[in-house]
Amino acid sequence: MKKSFTLIELIISVMLLSLLFFAMSKVILEFKSSIKNLNREYKNFYNNNLMIKVLYYDLLNASKLKIVKSKNPNFIRLYLQTSNSLYNIPNPYVVWYVSRNKNSLIRIEDTSPITLPNENFNFIDKFAENIKVFNIYKRKNKLLIFIKENKKPIFFEMIKGD
Template sequence: MKRAFTLIELMVSIALTVVVVFFLYKALDTQKQSNAIITRRSLVISNKDALFKLFYADIYESNQTHVQTTFNKDFDIVYLATKNSLHQIPFAYVVYYVNPQDKTLVRLESAHPFKLPVDLEKIQYLFADTLIKNVKKFRLFTAMSKNSREPLPGETRKSKKEKTEQKYLLFFLSNQEKNIFEIFK
């Protein structure tokens, strides 16, 4: 007697194969969605890290820092004279400000000192970099760190060559995400 598969056994095996393939496809699709979310988050984190490194390098390498509060108390204009340059300028003058029309944080860099609004004849010497979009708040606060306090009455400084440390607190809010950077110089 010959033993062979019946039609019903073949149909059941095909149905089971289809069910297994369907679940494998769903698992693969879920994995792709998960990878996309992780990739988006890692890009945000790497952008945040790059932004922090840029702020840190600009502030740490600066000789002069001036913060000007605009008429809108949510935004500051930060003027820096720094050795850090994105455009290979040996000693750059950098301004961070929020463009009021489209709420983007912009970094302006020049080889010559300038103030906002920029004169039309100086605009050709400026490099502009858009850093963040949809900024709702951009503030820079300065404070003396604990190590650079004023001496108490009767107390003398140990060394006149001792450097005073400056502490900067950079705060910006974009897309309902708060970012606070603490920078010591």
């Protein structure tokens, strides 16, 4: 007599395999979701670090610095001339401000002094959106930079000679 599987054994094995595939598909979907969330968090972290680094070096290397209050008390405009350039411009003029479009934090770099609301600039960078507060507090030779998005606030202090 030939040894073979019975119909009930085959049905049970097919049911067990289908449960295993169902469970694995859930695991794979969760894994994909986790990867997407991690990529988004990494991108936010990288963009915030880049923004802080560029702003820090702009302020650190500034030869001229002017902080102007805007109509909104939560925002300032920062005008400076610095040796820090993202586009290899020698001693560029730079403006940091929050635009009305999605409350975006914008950095403009140009070879000549910048006047706003003119929009004919070659080098414009958007560093963040949904900014609630962008302010710089100056006291003697100290600067406190405070930026608040929807998430945690970003702030740092630096000593700047006059």
